Amino acid sequence: MxxxxxxxxxxxxxxxxxxxxxxxxxxxxxxxxxxxxxxxxHMQPEDDLTPSSRNNTMEVEQVDDREKILIAETVxxxxxxxxxxxxxxxxxxxxxxxxxxxxxxxxxxxxxxxxxxxxxxxxxxxxxxxxxxxxxxxxxxxxxxxxxxxxxDKQLKVEQLLLEGEGLLQEGKGKDAKDAFSRVLAAAPGNKKALEGVERAAVAETVVDLVRQAELLFLEKAWVEAKGKFRQAVALDSHNIQAQSGLVNVDRVIEEQSLQEAMGDFFGALGNHEYGKAEKALAAARKVKPGSQAVQNAGLQLARAQKAARIQRLEQRLQSAMAQEQWQQASELIQKILSADKRAGIAVQHQDKVERRKQLDQRLEKILSMPLRLQDDKAFAEAVSLLNYAQTIEDPGPRLTGQQQALDSLMIRMRQRVRVHLVSDNLSDIIVYKVGNLGRFREKELQLYPGTYTVVGRRAGYRDVRKQLSVPVQDSSLPVLAIRCEEPI
Incomplete structure (x- = not known):
């Protein structure tokens, strides 16, 4: 052929x-x-042939038949x-x-x-x-x-070989995996996955061994050691599924353990009202797992506890201030309590009382600090009304009782005259407002109610002189005022 x-x-x-x-x-x-x-x-009529001729004819025919057979066999x-x-x-x-x-x-x-x-x-x-x-x-x-x-179907075969090689890598069969990836490179030279697969195949057995060690450590609850082995495996082959999932799992367990420890410290501190320690423990828990719902709930719980503790401290201070009749301080404390919790019972309960006592205390202190204002009849009448109101307060306390006594005594003294000594030059006319014209004199004594008086001196050809005379409330010393017109015009 x-x-x-x-x-x-x-x-x-x-x-x-x-x-x-x-x-x-x-x-x-x-x-x-x-x-x-x-x-x-060679063909002749049969009748003309002699016997010998017939024989010759037969021989020729036999020869022809053999040649025909030979030709048939050849062609x-x-x-x-x-x-x-x-x-x-x-x-x-x-x-x-x-x-x-x-x-x-x-x-x-x-x-x-x-x-x-x-x-x-x-x-x-x-x-x-x-x-x-x-x-x-x-x-x-x-x-x-x-x-x-x-x-x-070459591309399909390439994909099948890549899957086959990846499966062999996961099983740690590096030699077989390398063969599969080499076949891929024969079909598709330069294939990136195949080139990576050949490199990964060189460390496949080591990676699988590290994963097995890590899994045993994981079962023994040696979390940190297990994490180290998984990390080594991932460093050698970052695409190994078992190494990746193992690292994720051990990280999750370590995270959960750290979170539980931090939350345990938190609730222990919270139960002991150690809010500073509770805040530190909560910060550690939040660092471990920022988005944890448990951590968020703990934060709300801590805020409520701190708020309650702060209100409790303010209420204690409020009670102390009320007991000491420090009504201005008590009013400020009530405002702080209500800003933290509008429904705080003790603040709501005492708010009106504290405001009334604060205003009464301020008015009494103002009168007692400026007693000479009672010289004015209107101011004196208001003081009388205020004293009457103060005397209606139940359980007034030492401060209010003292204020009542002081005001009552002051009002009595304001109705008692005090001796006043005036000195002049017997040349000037002296006028005391609210008293009258005293004329000219060298010395004169007056009996005046406590208060402030205006004294004016006048003299022809001289500039007028105006002075204030303050008459104290039962002062042991005798007030003396000298007034003369000595400046020529």
Whole structure:
């Protein structure tokens, strides 16, 4: 059998079988023509033949029959020639497809699939050797079709090999994983995942061993040590799922443990009303897990406890201030309590009382600090009214009682005259407002109620003199006022 090489052109491949058929047909015509001519030249009428001639004729016929058999055995029928041509064409198509597959290294990355293709080729070769041309053509066509399908599915095969390699890496089978990724590189040189896979395959067994050690430590509740092993595994292969999930799990456990410890410290401090320690513990818990609902709830609980404690302290101070009749301070404390909690019982309960006592205390202190204002009849009447009101207060307390006594005594003294001594030059006319014109004198004594008086001196040709005379309330010393007009105009 003569086969055309893979690089022969399609026109040569298609013309070769036709040329072979034409040559065989020409040979067949020549041989048949020669035999026919030989037969006609020796053919004689049967009646003219002698016995010897008949014998010769029979011998010739026998020779012709043997030649016909020989020719039949040498020249194949036209149908067989056509079938053989078809088989050869199928073989040529396969050889072209095989050359394409080898250029793409198909035997490396599609070894299993390529085995099926070679099985079909082996059958085709056997059929062709046994001259079973239709079966050979079918086998070669099948091989060509199978290989074409394998080449078309190259990308799918690459993805399958990548998945296979990843699975082998997770199992710690570095050698097998490297083989899978190497096959990918044969199909797709420079594939990034395959290149990474080859590098990861070199440490696959080490990574799996670290993960196993970490898992054992995890079961023993050695969280910190387990985390260290998982970190080493991730550092070697950041894509290893078991190492990644293990690190996440151990981090979660450590976080939860730290959170529980911090929350335990928090509630212990809160129960002992150690709010400073509670704040520190809560800050530690918030650092461990900022978004934790438990931490947020604890923060609200601490705020409520601190608020309650602050209100309690303010209420204690309020009670102390009320007991000491420090009504201004008590009023300020009530405002602080109500700003923290508008419904605070003790503040609401005593608010009106504290305001009334504060105003009464302020008015009494103002009168007692400026007693001479009672010289005015209106001011004196207001003082009398205020004293009467103060005397209606139940449980007045030492401060208010003292204020009442002081005011009552002051009002009595304000109605007692005090001796006042005036000195002049006997040349100036002296006038004391609210008293009258005293005329000229050198010395004069007056009996005046406590208060402030205006004294004016007038003299012809001299500038007027105006002075204030303050008459104290039962002062032991005698007030003396000198008034003279001494400045000429």
């Amino acid at each position: 003569k086969l055309q090489p893979p690089d022969t052109s399609p026109e040569q491949n298609s013309a070769s079988p036709l040329r072979s058929v034409l040559v065989l047909f020409a040979v067949f015509i020549v041989i048949n023509g020669t035999l026919l001519f030989f037969w006609l030249s 194949p029928p036209a149908e067989d020639v056509a079938k053989r041509s078809v088989a050869e064409n199928s073989l040529q198509a396969w050889l072209h497809m095989q050359a394409r597959g080898k250029s793409m290294s198909v035997e490396v990355w599609a070894d299993k699939e390529y085995t099926f293709v070679l099985e079909a080729v082996t059958k085709g070769e056997a059929d062709l050797a046994e001259k079973r041309f239709p079966e050979a053509a079918l086998a070669y066509e099948q091989a060509t079709s199978l290989l074409a399908q394998v080449l078309d």
